[in-house]
Amino acid sequence: MAYDYALVHLKYTIPFAGLLTLILRPLLTKLDLYKTATLILVAFCATLPWDSYLIRHGVWSYPPDAIAGPRLFGVPAEELFFFVIQTYITSMLYILLNKPVLHAQFITNRDDSSSTSRRLRTLGQVFLVGCIAVGAALVKKGGEGTYLGLILVWACPFTLLTWSLSGYFIIKLPLACVATPIIVPTVYLWIVDELALGRGTWAIESGTKLGWRIWGSLELEEAVFFLVTNTLIVFGMVAFDRGLAVLYTFPERFPNAPQTPSPGFLFKALFTDPAKYDMVRVKGIREAVVTLRRKSRSFYLASSVFPGRLRIDLVLLYSFCRVADDLVDESRTESEALEWINKLSNYLDLAYGFEGQSPSSRRYVDAYVERNFPKATQSALELLPTNLLPKGPLYELLEGFKMDLSFAGTGSNGVQFPIKDETDLETYAHRVASTVGELCLWLVFHHCDTKLSEDKKSSLILAAQTMGHALQYVNIARDILVDAEMGRVYLPVNWLKAENLTPQDIVRNPKQPKVEYLRQRLLDRAFKEYDRSRDTMNILPSEVRGPLIVAVESYMEIGRVLREKTGVHSKSRKGRATVPRSRRLWVAWKNLSAA
Numbered sequence: 109m110a111y112d113y114a115l116v117h118l119k120y121t122i123p124f125a126g127l128l129t130l131i132l133r134p135l136l137t138k139l140d141l142y143k144t145a146t147l148i149l150v151a152f153c154a155t156l157p158w159d160s161y162l163i164r165h166g167v168w169s170y171p172p173d174a175i176a177g178p179r180l181f182g183v184p185a186e187e188l189f190f191f192v193i194q195t196y197i198t199s200m201l202y203i204l205l206n207k208p209v210l211h212a213q214f215i216t217n218r219d220d221s222s223s224t225s226r227r228l229r230t231l232g233q234v235f236l237v238g239c240i241a242v243g244a245a246l247v248k249k250g251g252e253g254t255y256l257g258l259i260l261v262w263a264c265p266f267t268l269l270t271w272s273l274s275g276y277f278i279i280k281l282p283l284a285c286v287a288t289p290i291i292v293p294t295v296y297l298w299i300v301d302e303l304a305l306g307r308g309t310w311a312i313e314s315g316t317k318l319g320w321r322i323w324g325s326l327e328l329e330e331a332v333f334f335l336v337t338n339t340l341i342v343f344g345m346v347a348f349d350r351g352l353a354v355l356y357t358f359p360e361r362f363p364n365a366p367q368t369p370s371p372g373f374l375f376k377a378l379f380t381d382p383a384k385y386d387m388v389r390v391k392g393i394r395e396a397v398v399t400l401r402r403k404s405r406s407f408y409l410a411s412s413v414f415p416g417r418l419r420i421d422l423v424l425l426y427s428f429c430r431v432a433d434d435l436v437d438e439s440r441t442e443s444e445a446l447e448w449i450n451k452l453s454n455y456l457d458l459a460y461g462f463e464g465q466s467p468s469s470r471r472y473v474d475a476y477v478e479r480n481f482p483k484a485t486q487s488a489l490e491l492l493p494t495n496l497l498p499k500g501p502l503y504e505l506l507e508g509f510k511m512d513l514s515f516a517g518t519g520s521n522g523v524q525f526p527i528k529d530e531t532d533l534e535t536y537a538h539r540v541a542s543t544v545g546e547l548c549l550w551l552v553f554h555h556c557d558t559k560l561s562e563d564k565k566s567s568l569i570l571a572a573q574t575m576g577h578a579l580q581y582v583n584i585a586r587d588i589l590v591d592a593e594m595g596r597v598y599l600p601v602n603w604l605k606a607e608n609l610t611p612q613d614i615v616r617n618p619k620q621p622k623v624e625y626l627r628q629r630l631l632d633r634a635f636k637e638y639d640r641s642r643d644t645m646n647i648l649p650s651e652v653r654g655p656l657i658v659a660v661e662s663y664m665e666i667g668r669v670l671r672e673k674t675g676v677h678s679k680s681r682k683g684r685a686t687v688p689r690s691r692r693l694w695v696a697w698k699n700l701s702a703a
C-alpha cells in the first residue's frame with residue numbers, strides 16, 4: 109500500500125512522541141525546545157547526505173508501493189520525517205530523565221576524575237577508534253559488510269568527538285540519565301523496524317548486508333544503526349548540557365550568561381579548558397545539592413524546575429540557611445548556639461563589608477570561615493551569593509534563630525516559651541521564613557530576563573513575606589511532636605491556655621487529642637496567609653512563575669496532608685508527616701500546567 113511507511117509513523121512513532129510531549133509539556137522550557145530543535149537540525153543535515161548515498165548506491169530501498177512519493181535527494185518524505193521524529197523522541201526522553209539533575213555538580217576535569225573514569229574514557233576512545241577502523245575496512249572491502257561499514261564510518265567519528273569532549277562528564281552523570289534515553293527508544297525502534305522489515309515497508313539489499321538476524325526480521329545493521337544514532341542524540345544533548353553547566357556555574361568567567369545562550373556562547377563554554385574550572389566551587393555545589401536532597405524533599409523537587417543560574421543560587425541559598433540553622437539547632441548548650449550566631453553574624457559583617465571589592469578581600473572572608481567553622485559547613489558559607497542578596501534579611505534570620513534559644517533550659521527550672529501569642533508567632537515566622545522568601549525573590553529579580561517595575565517588586569516582596577508565614581506555620585504544625593521532644597513548643601501560649609493547657613503539658617504529652625485541634629487552628633492561619641499572597645504570584649515573570657509556585661505548593665501540600673489528617677499517620681522515621689512521592693510529583697505537574 110502506498111501509505112505503508114506513513115502508517116508506521118501514524119501507528120508507532122507519532123503516538124510515542126505524543127505521549128512524551130503530553131507528559132513533558134508543563135516542564136518544557138524555551139531552552140529545552142532550543143536544544144531539541146538544534147539537534148533535529150544537526151541530525152537532519154548529517155543524515156540526509158548519508159541516507160541519500162545509501163539509497164543511490166542501492167544499499168537499501170523502498171518498494172514504490174510503500175511510500176507516498178515525494179523525495180529529497182532520493183530520500184522519501186517518510187524517511188526524512190524519521191530523522192526528525194527519532195531525534196525528537198530521544199531528546200524528549202533525555203530531557204524528562206535529566207530534569208531532576210543539576211548538571212553543574214557533574215562538571216569535572218582530569219584531576220577531579222578517578223583513575224577508573226580516566227581508564228573508562230580512554231577505553232571508550234580506543235573502542236570508537238576501533239569501530240571507525242573496522243568500518244573503513246568493511247567499506248573498502250565492499251560486498252556484504254558495506255552497510256555495517258557505512259554506519260560505523262559515518263556515526264563513530266561524531267561519537268568519538270562528543271565522547272572525547274564530554275567523556276568525564278558522561279561517566280559522572282547518573283547512569284539512568286544517559287543509558288535509559290538510549291536504550292528505551294532503541295529497543296522501541298528495533299520493534300518498529302522488525303515489523304517494517306517483516307512487512308516489506310523498507311528493505312536492505314542482500315549484497316550489502318551480512319544477513320545476520322538479531323531477532324525475527326531485525327538485521328544486525330538496523331540494530332546497530334538505531335543504537336548508534338540514539339547514542340549520538342544523547343551525547344549531543346549531554347554536550348549541550350555540559351556547555352550550559354559551565355556557562356551557569358562560573359559567573360566570574362561568564363558574567364552575562366543569557367538564559368538561552370547563542371551557539372557561540374555555548375561553544376566558548378564547551379571549549380573552556382577544563383583545567384581552568386573552579387573545582388572548589390563545583391565541589392561546594394555538590395555539597396549543597398547533597399544537603400538539599402537529604403534535608404528537603406519539597407524544595408529538592410521544586411529546584412528541578414528552576415532555570416540555569418537561578419537554580420544554582422537557590423540551592424546555595426538553601427544550603428547556607430540549612431547549615432546556619434543546623435549549627436544553632438545542634439548545639440549542646442545555649443552559649444555554644446549563641447557563639448555560632450555571633451560567628452555567623454561576623455561572617456556577614458565581613459562578607460558585606462568587603463562587598464564589591466577585590467577577590468583578595470573575598471579570600472579574607474574565606475580565611476575567617478576556614479578558621480571558625482567546621483569543614484563540612486565551609487562551602488555553604490563561602491558560596492552564598494552575597495553580591496545578589498540584601499544583608500537585612502540574613503541578619504534578621506539570625507535573630508529568628510536567637511528566638512529558638514529562648515527555649516533553652518527546658519527540663520530544669522529555667523523553662524521559657526517565647527511564643528506567647530499570635531504576634532510572637534508572626535514575628536518568629538517573619539524572621540525565619542519571610543526573610544527566606546524575600547531572599548529567594550532577590551535572586552529571582554536578578555536572574556530573570558524580564559525586568560519588573562519597583563511597584564511590582566514591592567508587592568511581590570510583601571507577598572513573599574506573607575507566604576513565608578504560611579510555610580512556617582505549616583512547618584510548626586508538622587513538627588509539633590518533634591519539637592516537643594526537644595522541649596520546644598511554638599503553639600502560642602494563649603492558645604494553650606484557652607484549652608487549659610500549658611507548654612509543659614505539650615512537652616510531656618504531645619499526642620493528646622487537643623493538640624490535633626490546635627494543629628488545625630494553626631493550619632487555618634497558614635492557609636489564610638497563603639490565600640492572602642497566592643494571587644500575587646501571578647505577576648511573577650513567566651519563566652519563574654511556575655517554578656516558584658511549585659516550591660510553595662509542594663510545601664503547602666504538607667499542610668493539606670495534615671488537614672486530611674492522613675499525614676499524621678503516614679509519618680517518616682523522624683515522626684514527621686510526609687507527602688507521598690507520587691502526590692508531590694502530581695502537585696508539581698499540575699501547578700506547572702496551570703501556571
Ligand SMILES: CC(C)=CCC/C(C)=C/CC/C(C)=C/CC/C(C)=C/[C@@H]1[C@@H](COP(=O)(O)OP(=O)(O)O)[C@]1(C)CC/C=C(\C)CC/C=C(\C)CCC=C(C)C
Binds near residue numbers: 407573645
Ligand atoms: C527551590 C529551592 C531550592 C528553594 C530554596 C528555598 C530556601 C532557600 C529555603 C531555606 C530553608 C531553610 C533551611 C531556612 C532556615 C530557617 C527555616 C528552618 C525555615 C523553614 C523552612 C522549612 O524547611 P525544612 O522543612 O527543611 O526545615 P526543618 O526541617 O523544619 O528545619 C521554612 C518553613 C521556611 C521556608 C520558607 C520559604 C522557602 C519562603 C517561601 C516563599 C517563597 C519561595 C516566595 C514566593 C513568592 C511569592 C511572591 C509569594
